[in-house]
Amino acid sequence: MIDTREFGRSPGSSRSYTLHPPAPAGFGLDMIRVSEGEPLELDLLLEAVVEGVLVSGTVRAKASGECARCLDPVSEEADVEFRELFAYPDSATDSSTDEDEVSRVSGDLIDLEPVVRDTVLTSLSTAPLCSPDCPGLCPGCGAKWVELDPEHHHEMIDPRWAALRERFGGTEEEK
Numbered sequence: 001m002i003d004t005r006e007f008g009r010s011p012g013s014s015r016s017y018t019l020h021p022p023a024p025a026g027f028g029l030d031m032i033r034v035s036e037g038e039p040l041e042l043d044l045l046l047e048a049v050v051e052g053v054l055v056s057g058t059v060r061a062k063a064s065g066e067c068a069r070c071l072d073p074v075s076e077e078a079d080v081e082f083r084e085l086f087a088y089p090d091s092a093t094d095s096s097t098d099e100d101e102v103s104r105v106s107g108d109l110i111d112l113e114p115v116v117r118d119t120v121l122t123s124l125s126t127a128p129l130c131s132p133d134c135p136g137l138c139p140g141c142g143a144k145w146v147e148l149d150p151e152h153h154h155e156m157i158d159p160r161w162a163a164l165r166e167r168f169g170g171t172e173e174e175k
Contacts, residue, residue, distance in 0.1 A: 002110045004053055007046060009088070014047040023061065027117060032065030032076060032128045040116065052087040052104075059116050068127035069136030070144050076128055082119040086110045 007015040019042040023034040034040070044057035061078045086103045103115065135145035140154030157165060 002044075002046065002112065003108055004046070004048075004110060005108045007048065009048050011048055011050050014045060017044040017046065017057075018042065019044065024113065024117075027120070028063065028065070029121060029124055029126060031068050031126070032063045032074065032124050034061045034063045034078075034120065038062060040120075042112070042116065044112075046110075049085070052085055053110060054083065054085050055110065055112065055115070056083040057081070059119055061120050063120075063124055065128055067130040067134055069129060069134045070146075071137070072130045072134075072144075074128045074130050076124060078120045078123045080119050080123045082115060084115045 002017065007013050020039045021042070022037045023040055025036045027034040027036070038061065041060040042057060044055060047054045047056075058079065058081050062075060063078060064073065064075045066072070067074050084103055089104065103110075137144055138148060138152065138154070140156070143152075145152075
């Protein structure tokens with residue numbers, strides 16, 4: 001939360017902030033997330049405008065998770081810019097927009113968590129990779145392809161023919 005009383009409501013007044021809040025719980029996606037308590041780095045400029053407070057800046061965060069192909073640990077840095085208008089109560093923006101369309105100043109406070117969360121989460125990879133050419137896991141045994149012999153393979157039998165194989169004891173090639 002940022003208190004807007006520190007720079008006033010006169011259009012044109014502004015104030016810069018550098019903040020290092022801890023990341024809240026649940027700050028991530030399925031395969032990658034910012035750990036709870038991990039410091040976020042916020043460089044902000046708050047500007048008073050006629051309708052409210054315009055907040056612009058950057059957020060930096062370190063995310064960690066698992067490779068989507070081989071499940072090895074991966075890390076990723078999010079460094080993204082954002083700009084959000086927080087409308088004053090009873091402003092022209094308040095009457096011309098839906099309640100969830102524009103963020104609002106609550107009293108004299110601005111809650112940046114939803115904006116920061118949305119900004120960081122949309123910048124993270126939905127399927128992070130340990131390397132662009134990661135071959136992943138063998139679908140037959142689950143071992144990592146990079147650790148397997150190049151000749152590694154599994155005999156796959158169409159399940160529709162498996163009952164015949166069991167009944168007659170294999171194929172001609174096996175006899």
